[in-house]
Amino acid sequence: MQGNQVAATAACGFVPVIDLSSKDTAQGRVAIAEAIDQACMNSGFFVIVGHEIPQGLINRMFTVTKAFFELSHEEKSRVAHRPGVSGYRRMGGTTALSLDQETPPDLCEAFSAHVTGELSEEERKKLGDQWATWTLANIWPKSPTDFQDAWQEYMAAMGDLAADLMRLFALALGLNENFFDDKFDHHGSSVAVNYYPPQVEPPLPGQLRRGPHTDFGSLTILYQEDDRGGLQVLQGKDNWRDVSAIPGSFVVNIGDLMALWTGGRWVSTMHRVTNPQRGDTSSRLTIPFFYLPNHDASIEPLRLYAETSDGHRQFGTSVTAGEWMSRKLQKLFAGTA
Numbered sequence: 001m002q003g004n005q006v007a008a009t010a011a012c013g014f015v016p017v018i019d020l021s022s023k024d025t026a027q028g029r030v031a032i033a034e035a036i037d038q039a040c041m042n043s044g045f046f047v048i049v050g051h052e053i054p055q056g057l058i059n060r061m062f063t064v065t066k067a068f069f070e071l072s073h074e075e076k077s078r079v080a081h082r083p084g085v086s087g088y089r090r091m092g093g094t095t096a097l098s099l100d101q102e103t104p105p106d107l108c109e110a111f112s113a114h115v116t117g118e119l120s121e122e123e124r125k126k127l128g129d130q131w132a133t134w135t136l137a138n139i140w141p142k143s144p145t146d147f148q149d150a151w152q153e154y155m156a157a158m159g160d161l162a163a164d165l166m167r168l169f170a171l172a173l174g175l176n177e178n179f180f181d182d183k184f185d186h187h188g189s190s191v192a193v194n195y196y197p198p199q200v201e202p203p204l205p206g207q208l209r210r211g212p213h214t215d216f217g218s219l220t221i222l223y224q225e226d227d228r229g230g231l232q233v234l235q236g237k238d239n240w241r242d243v244s245a246i247p248g249s250f251v252v253n254i255g256d257l258m259a260l261w262t263g264g265r266w267v268s269t270m271h272r273v274t275n276p277q278r279g280d281t282s283s284r285l286t287i288p289f290f291y292l293p294n295h296d297a298s299i300e301p302l303r304l305y306a307e308t309s310d311g312h313r314q315f316g317t318s319v320t321a322g323e324w325m326s327r328k329l330q331k332l333f334a335g336t337a
Contacts, residue, residue, distance in 0.1 A: 014042065014043045014045075014233065014235050014241050015039075015043055015045045015046060015047060015233060015241065015243050015251075016035065016038075016039050016046050016047070017046070017047045017048075017049060017246065017249070018032060018035045018036065018039065018046050018047070018048055018049075019032075019048075019049050019050040020032060020048050020049070020050040020051050020052075021049075021050030022050075023164070023168070029168065029171060029177075030171065032168055033168050033169075033171035033172040036165075036168055036169065036172045037172035037173070040169075040172070040254055040262075040265075040266035040267070041265060041266060042267075043233060043235065043267070043269055044253050044254045044259070044266060044267040044268050044269040045233050045243065045251065045252070045253045045269060045271075046251075046252055046253075047243075047246055047249050047250070047251050047252070048249060048250050048252055049246065049248060049249050051161060051250060052161075053157055053158075053161060053250075054157075057150075057153060057154060057157060058154075058223060058248075060146070060150045061150050061151065061153075061154040061223075061287060062223070062225075062285065064144045064146055064147045064150045064151075065111070065147075065150075065151075065195075065285065065287065066195075066285050067143075067144045068141055068143070068147060069111070069195040069197075069283075069285070071143065073090070075141075075143065076090075076109075076141075077090075078141065078142075079111075079139045079140065079141045081112070084136060084137060085136055085137045085138070085139040086112050086113060086114055086117055086133055086136040086137070086139065087111060087112070087113075087138070087139040087140075088109070088110070088111045088141075089109065089110045089112075090109055091105050091106070091108065091109065103206050103207065103208075103211045104203075104204040104205075104206060104207035105207070106208065106209060106210050106211055107196060107199065107203060107207060107208065107209045107275070108194050108195065108196050108210060108273075109194075109195040109196075109197060110192055110193060110194055110195065111192070111193050111195075112133065112190055112192035112193070113138040113140075113151055113155065113190060113191055114133060114134050114136065114138060114188060114189070114190040115155055115159065115187060115188065115189050115190070116134045116135070116186075117134075117136060117138030118138060118152070121137070124136075124137070127188065127322075128295045128296065128322045128326075130295070130322050130323060130325075130326035131326050131329065132322060132325065132326050132329065133188075133190065133329060134188030134189075134190065134292070134295065134325075151191060154191065154287075154289075155189070155191055155289070158189075158191070158221055158289035159187070159189060159289075159291070161221060161250075162189070162219060162221060162289065162291035163181075163184065165219060165221075165252065165291075166181075166184065166218070166219070166291070167181075169219075169258075173262060173265070173302065175302075183293045183294055183297040183299075183321075184291070184293055184294060184297075185294065187291065187292055187293060187294055188294070188295055188322075189289065189290055189291045189292050190289070190292070191287065191288070191289050191290075192288060192290065193285065193286070193287050193288075194210065194285070194287075194288070195284075195285055196230070196273065196283060196284040196285070196286075197283055198281040198282060198283050199275060199276060199280075199281065200281055202278070203275055207275075208272055208273060208274060208275055209230060209273040209274065209275055209284070210272055210273035211272060212234070212270050212271070212272045213270065213271070213272070214255065214256050214268045214269065214270055214271070215253060215254075215255035215268065215290070216255050216256055216257060216290075216325055216328040217255040217257050217258070217290055217291065217292040217293070217321075217325060218254065218255060218257055218258045218261070218291050218292060218293060219252060219253065219254050219255065219258060219291050220251075220252065220253050220254075220255060220288050220289065220290055220291070221250050221251075221252055221288070221289045221291070222250060222251040222252070222287065222288045222289075223251075223286065223287040223288075224245045224251065224284075224286045224287075225245060225284060225285055225286070226245045226246075226247045227245070228245070228282065228285075229242060229244065229245070229274075230273045230274050230275075230284055231243040231245075231251070231271065231272075231273055231286075232271060232272050232273070232274055233253075233270075233271045234269060234270040234271065234272075240274075243271075253268075253271070254266055254267075254268055255268050255290075256268045256324075256328075257293070257299060257319075257321065257325075260299060260301055260319070261300075261301060261302060262301070262302055263301040263302045264301075273286075292321065292325060293321040294321060294322075295320075295321060295322030295325075296320060296321070296322060297320070297321040297322075298318060298319075298320055298321075299318060299319050299320070299321055300318050301317075301318070
């Protein structure tokens with residue numbers, strides 16, 4: 001797509017498809033930025049194609065990760081998340097806790113690794129003293145044998161893609177394209193894969209594969225299986241909209257911190273992962289990359305956009321990214337405020 005064709009995608013549906021293939025031209029970047037702005041004001045979600053992430057890398061990441069989750073519980077537990085390290089969680093938490101909602105545990109297993117998890121212990125001690133996952137070391141399974149290599153290559157590729165999306169975000173907000181660069185130059189981003197096992201028993205009342213929630217940080221880049229549904233985005237008060245998987249695409253959404261950063265111009269939208277139909281015992285795998293600012297980055301709401309419909313300025317409160325994320329993560333994993 002070129003120029004106005006890219007921009008036109010933003011008007012096509014609650015979660016539009018935006019083609020990034022023209023992002024290497026000045027005209028193309030402006031058009032893409034306009035489409036992103038419209039999507040983020042409307043739903044906070046959009047789908048990207050033309051992103052240049054090699055399909056071979058995506059396939060390899062998916063293959064090794066699925067193979068890991070299909071190992072026995074004993075094998076997976078060898079790299080279990082525990083004090084000091086980030087790895088496998090038999091239950092991926094109760095996501096609704098981040099919004100102070102009580103629900104049964106999500107029907108999900110998870111494995112996470114952080115960009116900062118490869119740093120030395122001495123270097124990680126410099127990442128703040130908050131209750132925070134980005135201060136943990138990564139722990140890698142020995143099987144599949146190429147698991148670590150695939151994950152590290154994938155994290156690096158996602159980091160590059162996310163950095164360019166943030167530059168497009170800056171253009172969309174009328175800022176210098178490099179406005180966000182120094183807020184992410186030692187970011188604590190992560191890949192936290194969700195594995196939804198086959199449901200051989202009925203879920204509890206109110207129990208979902210992932211409960212309703214918003215994301216916490218700046219942006220999320222999600223790969224989901226082409227032939228497995230489940231992701232839904234909330235439109236209005238009670239209209240849940242399916243987000244279908246387009247082959248070779250990624251779903252992008254902004255988080256609460258990004259919404260605050262824009263002074264409320266952009267929205268961080270509730271989403272969930274529904275259960276399969278009764279009798280469907282297939283599994284599902286999604287691969288989200290959470291792009292987070294530096295732990296010590298000061299997030300100042302952009303005054304240009306911090307204006308309510310009645311004309312009153314509402315700038316919001318400045319926060320430090322690490323403190324913000326720590327509070328959210330404590331609710332999710334520790335059940336504390």
